[in-house]
Amino acid sequence: MTPVILLLWLVAALLFTAGLAVAIRRSALARRVVYGFSIATCGFAIAVALVHLLASPAITSTAVLPLGLPWIGANFRLDALSAFFVLVINLGGTAASLYGLGYGRHESEPRRVLPFFPAFLAGMNLVLLADDAFTFLLSWEFMSLASWALVMTRHRDDDNRRAGYVYLVMASVGTFALLLAFGLLAGPEGGYAFKTIRAHGASSGLTGLVLALALLGTGSKAGLVPLHVWLPLAHPAAPSHVSALMSGVMTKVAVYGFIRIVFDLLGPPAWWWGVPVLVAGAGTAALGVLYALMQNDIKRVLAYSTIENIGLIFVGLGLALAFGGNGMKAAAALAMTAALFHVLNHALFKSLLFFGAGAVLTATGERRMEMLGGLLNRMPATGLLFLVGAAAISALPPLNGFASEWLMLQAILLSPDLPQWALKLLVPVVGALLALAAALAAACFVRAFGITFLGRPRSEAATNAHEVDRLSIAAMAILALLCLFTGVFPALIIDALAPVVDALTGTRMPVQTHIAWLSIVPVAESRSSYNGLLVFLFITISASLAAFVIHRVASNRVRRAPAWDCGFPDSSPATQYTADSFAQPVRRVFGGFAFRATERVDMPAPGDGRPARMTVTLHDLAWELVYDPVVRLVNFLAERLNHLQFLTIRRYLSLVFGALVLLLLIIASWP
Template sequence: MLIVASLSVLVLLSALAVVAGSREITHRLVHAGCAAASLGLLVAGLTHLGIGPGGSPSIVLPLGLPWMAAHFRLDNLSALFMVVVDLAAVAASIYGIGYCRHLPEVRRVTPFFPLFLFGMNAVLLADDAFMFLVAWEFMSLASWLMVLSDHKSAENRHAAVIYLIMAAFGTFCLLTSFGLMAGAGGTYTFAAMRQAELATIPAFLVVLTAVLGAGSKAGLVPLHVWLPLAHPAAPSHVSALMSGVMTKVALYGLIRILFDLHGDVPWEWGAALMVIGGASAVLGVLYALFQDDLKRLLAYSTVENVGVAVIGLGLGIAFKDAGEPALAALALVGGLYHIVNHSVFKTLLFLAAGAVISATGERRLSGLGGLLNRMPWTGTAALIGAAAISALPPLNGFVSEWLILQALFKGPGLPHWAMKFGVPVVGAMLALAGALAATCFVRAYGIAFLGRPRSLAAARADLHPTPASMRWTMAALALLCILLGAIPVTVTDALSAVVQPMTGLHFAVSADLGWPWLSPVSSTRGSYSGTMLVMVGTALFAIAVVLAHGLGTRRVRRADAWDCGHREDIPETQYTGQSFSQPLRRVFGTSVFLARETVEMPEPGERSPARLSVRMIDPVWVWLYDPIARAVNFIADRVNRMQFLTVRGYLLMMFSTLVFMLLVVAWRQQP
């Protein structure tokens, strides 16, 4: 009942936003109502998390196609993702109460924001293919309209077009996957699909189209091209949901098909997913390292973290097919834990980016600096988020990546030679991605929040105070990053109940040592406790403070500030984002992105400055999508000429078509 009421409220809020017009109080009320409805859905998800198969509530409504009704069901998996979605939705909605006044076209955002939340939750509740795809399109179109909200920008219009094309491609692939599972009988309920037996080729095509369809929405390489364009174009609280949770809804669709509806995926697909995930993790963070746009950097980082989660899912498939349910459960727990963690710290970072943009009007790292003194709430929250996404203990990002690595360490024991050699390679890719992620966010945070302001807008950031709703939302998410890292056993126990139907085994990650220790491999090695680490760290910090204040001197000492030998307060003497990433650009960028540096030196006696220019390409776009676009344009130009034919030309074309069809009929009627 709570779920139906909350979803109904979201639809009514969208209608209210359309009817009430563009008054600021309307937008505040709509966002407040979205927060209340999302809170109701969050409570429902938490209430049903961990229930047995017989306790999953379901409902059948007389909607949908004429020969079938609309089926909805809430099981453990959908309850978990409902918690993921609506936790971020509550935060983004409360944040939007104060943020909506900074939007240039708020009337183009508010009506679609509750519909976006409705679509994501409807995907999670759908129990038949038709309602799943309808809700999927609802989610895609609502977010597309918000990407296009600032339609006066040519960059945003281009991002919206690419997003719409990729969304249509993903839906077509998922439609094909569900159609193959439904078979000739056309039974589109998930219950019937679970009972269906697939031949070899249809089973292969089901997995292939599911990976393509869900992977395009999740942002897996090479299907990620829309993500760094669309996520920065949307308003920041919408970007937080698109990057933090909409990509997780896509992973939910992938998990639902591979582990539930299909249920018998061979290990080769697990290996393929691990390779795709590893490539996405490394390339995503490399893309992010070289960005100057703060929101685009965060969007590329989403590609990396989705890749990390997919590594866990692929490893789970490989272990399940090899008859290792305990290790499969461990890999899945690690992947799902990373999904939960990424939704929290990526939402936090996008909301922090929105606060920075609303205060400064700047998205470029080269136009920021010194914001920690001017925006202490945002700076502190962003620091916690940056440390969490860099997988630093004792924060939440470390726990999930550590669990995936623990599962990877057991990968060479699989009976397949490809996995024996491939798993260590994927483990090295995951370790490299983690190191590069730390570098990326040291660069991003240091350039944006530390040092001196690099522009007048950054220097005056404190003249535009951040509203309380935005500050407290970021503080709550930052605290959640700490809690999810400090009490990991509580989270893994809940996730173990979620993966039990997928693996047939309830695997307690803390079985050997008990709370608060994670011991997925054994009690003598490979154990970790975020709780103990937080307690010891807090105790050492308290001792240090007591000693410093008790034994230290209170005399004030004054000396000139050390500024690398420079006394001038010139922002240009600081490191820039480009200079920080230059060593890595020369190591990785020259081969992966064909990066080239060009130096223009003035002639002797000239007073013009020297110039350094850097040229890079997106290899996926240049080598994959650009040729496809040129081929489509070439074919379209040739087809377009058909509308300029003469009457004789049209008659000849009709006659040729008739002859061709007669030949086809004659060929089909041959014995």
């Protein structure tokens, strides 16, 4: 049995599980059965993808099922690229299922989650395997609808309904753009099989349009600014393990779609393709993290941070296009490796962080950070694992976020070799934005972790929080270990990615695993090298040493508590640093142009008894500049067309008649 057939069977198993979930929805076993089956299938899929990727990456295995468009059938194909993404998706899927096994116990409406969860996983896997436009779009829509159903789990909440609506609209827009892109790629002969498209590519005049449509279609799913508005609404609305899937995994499916269309189907790249991708990616990265810093809801922080990371990945892809278009294959391979590595990393730590947020939500029932605090003492395991995820996403060595972002910056440092002045000037700006985004991301997660887990509890719920169940912790621990592993041994990942990169850019990065001490040397020894293992050992040893010394020398000393107690004379938790106060410096620096932020302080005169009040107003410019005009236009047109609803029967008939005659006239006068 070929790997692709095997994976299709696994998809069928997931769909079967979805059906089963409906059948046994009343049973107490439903949760265990559904998540158990999902773990098994996703785990199996990981094995298949891993074997394919490591053992025979050059071989593509295909299958045609007699479904879909009759003259094409449903084509499926597993190559190195899809194998890598199958691996990432099912890694997230397995972890989410394991987490769901424990977390799902607290689910208020399990019947709204259980059937759609495996269906969602199946849809994502199908997108990766699809090898013709029809199958691809069908699976894509299936994935969107399944996730929409999950977003609507708590549909009684107005906000969630609105999130579901916005999501549905944006998903439709994206699919529509992809439909047009595939239509242009297929050409007038209607060759919708990817094989056919690959053979002839897009006609040269249309590549720009296809690129724009692909960016629009996949970008709206991935969350590129300004197509991101649905994401911070929809991702947090779902149950946490589903949020993890949507944020950590589904956005990767969108990245896959972009890579598949632009690197595989569209033909050899031109250098200017990189420009829009770079601009969109860098803007997304910087704006995404700024948005994240302004949020108070912990799941929204994570959702906005997803936008930032998607921006990073798209910057990597844009660099790969820019280098590849100039024939700088080695540099393109480096950028592509960095992007794919970050895909894997983001799937790992974003899932981990969402699981952590879910654990906090379970323990306290609270998503607002202002109501949390001091959870580290009450939930030590969750806190520690969340800290690992936060450090990883802030790109701190020796964790995996650092490795991929470092590779990305190495690729950016190669930009002076580019021949075009436009790129020579653009890429350093992009690099600066990326560095800014990385620094702000660190601030964002210091804030998220510090406000949530450190200090003293700000509410009753946070005071009474308890550690979550072991399965949830196990899921988080696995992901945290994987973050550490990929961060300490990046060479293994880079070499495993080599066949994927080779297929996309025509070459690969130099072999890394033979270098002494497991260092990675992306370009040349003289330029730069990084050794995750040494950094890890150094940090571990020096941190242990420091802790040891402090405990030995400092902690044992007898100290008398001074009257002056660090600015906390009042024991009320409200005197602590808040999430808003932490974000204020950044808001003052960037908020003016990014959000048109205004602060208004209402300070009562001396003697006046009422409390002082400070009001901060933030504007979401994406809504105000992009969406509101569109909404107004649509409403205007709808109002104009509304009276067509109330015509007489004869008028309707006349309209039909007129349309018919008009079409006939067109045929008659067609040259």
